[in-house]
Amino acid sequence: MTTSASAWVITGPTSGFGHATALELARHGTVVLVGRNPDKLAAVAAEIEGRGGAAVAIVADLSDVVSSRRAAAEITALELPVRGVLNNAGVMLSTPATSKQGWELSFATNHLGPLAFTDALLPSLADGTNVVFIASAVEDPGRIPAVRAGFRGSRFISAQAAARGEYTPGGSSRPGMDAYATSKQGNLAAVFSLAREYPRLRFRAIEPGVNPGSNLGEVPAVVRVIAKALTPILTVFPHFTTSKRAARVITRILTDSSAATGTYYNEDGKPMAASTQVSDVAFCDRYIAESRELLATVTS
Ligand SMILES: NC(=O)c1ccc[n+]([C@@H]2O[C@H](COP(=O)([O-])OP(=O)(O)OC[C@H]3O[C@@H](n4cnc5c(N)ncnc54)[C@H](OP(=O)(O)O)[C@@H]3O)[C@@H](O)[C@H]2O)c1
Incomplete structure (x- = not known):
């Protein structure tokens, strides 16, 4: 176990994977809980x-x-011995919505906000700190189970287009799926691009597995209750997981002190391949550079 002189930052610790991981991380030191709801955080x-x-x-x-x-500034001011940052918070929306900056809300929540948060934290992180993003394999149009579920992979044109809610033609017929897949590809682009930009830090991505027992997605309450009840049974099928099981894998990768960086892991913590598109260095760098151009327009 890591010494108690360690701190771990986690976003979205109030539900699903994040809640289970926050509890697990508490065994490794102080947990910095970053979320939008003060009562849930308390x-x-x-x-x-x-x-x-x-x-x-x-x-x-x-x-x-x-x-x-x-x-990020508040966390830096705490001067804690941060050993790892977990970008976990995310949404999957089926109703169109925009962020405070007027950007498509999935892209803002899943990619642009976490990138701004990470960029602002990076200067204060000690050498060797792990920065982990919870990604999703639905970004890959070749991921058969995701295609069966209605996803058509990331539909990235440009960061500016994604912020407007515009995608390449031939996408999903289901509302919000293109936005989700495109935004989650941004997590992988961030890991692959930042790993090269900051060799003193370690960037890793995890596809945590399918967890119908979390609160992700806009579904009727009754469907949510049934999904939560069925989740442990569904783990007999490939790629399905529970919050607790995923939390153990995520914690292992977040607390791993090896030099692995620019790496992507599956629900078992084994290396996995990303889509051909986001495996391309130039594509990742363009995704991140365009995202930072958008972020730079917000000066306050
Ligand atoms: N569930 C799956 O099958 C699956 C598969 C692959 C990847 N993932 C990824 O896993 C991560 C966690 O998802 P989950 O399934 O555990 O979902 P979840 O139960 O809905 O948890 C999402 C967390 O993100 C927080 N959050 C949402 N919007 C936020 C915002 N604007 N600002 C701050 N916090 C915000 C939520 O806070 P509140 O409690 O306040 O709502 C909650 O703590 C996401 O990145 C998701 O894309 C999930």
Whole structure:
């Protein structure tokens, strides 16, 4: 186990993978909980402290660039010995919506906010710190189970187009799927591009597995209850997981002190391949450069 002189930053610790991982991380040091709902954050902090752990809550709306940067500044000011940062918070929306900056909300929450948050934290991170993003294999148009579920992979034209909610033709017929897949590809582009940009840090991505028991997606309450009940049974099928199981894999990769960087892991913590598109260095760099051009328009 890592010494208690370690701190771990996690976004989205109030539900699903993030909640289970926050509890697991508390065994490795202080957990910095970054989320949008102060009451939910306080409840998770109390849960960790009730088990003898230590937690700090930072309120941030990761769909809002200003709030994301402010959260990074607040964390830096704490001067904690941060050993790892987990970008986990995310949404999958089926109703069109925009962020405070007027950008498509999935792209803002899943990619632009986390990139702004990470960019603002990077200067304060010690050499060797792990920065992990929870990605999703639905970005890959060759991922057969995702295609069966209705995804058609990332439909990236440019960051500017994604922020407007515009995608390459031939996408999914289901609302929100192109936005989700395109935004989650941004997590992989960030890991692959930042790993080359910052060799002193370690960037890793994880496809955590399919977890119908989380609160991801806009589904009727009754469907949610049934999905949660069925989740443990569904793990007999390939790629399905539970929050607890994924939390163990995520924690292992986040606390791993090896030099691995620019790496992508599956639900078992084994190396996996990303789509051909995001495996291309020039594509990743363009995705991130265009995203930073958008972020640079937000100056406050
Ligand atoms: N579930 C799956 O099958 C699956 C598969 C592959 C990848 N993933 C990825 O796994 C990650 C976690 O998803 P999950 O399935 O655990 O979903 P979840 O149960 O809905 O948890 C999402 C977390 O993100 C937080 N969040 C959402 N919008 C936010 C915002 N604007 N600012 C700050 N926090 C925000 C939520 O906070 P609140 O509690 O306040 O809503 C919650 O803590 C996501 O990145 C998702 O894309 C999920």
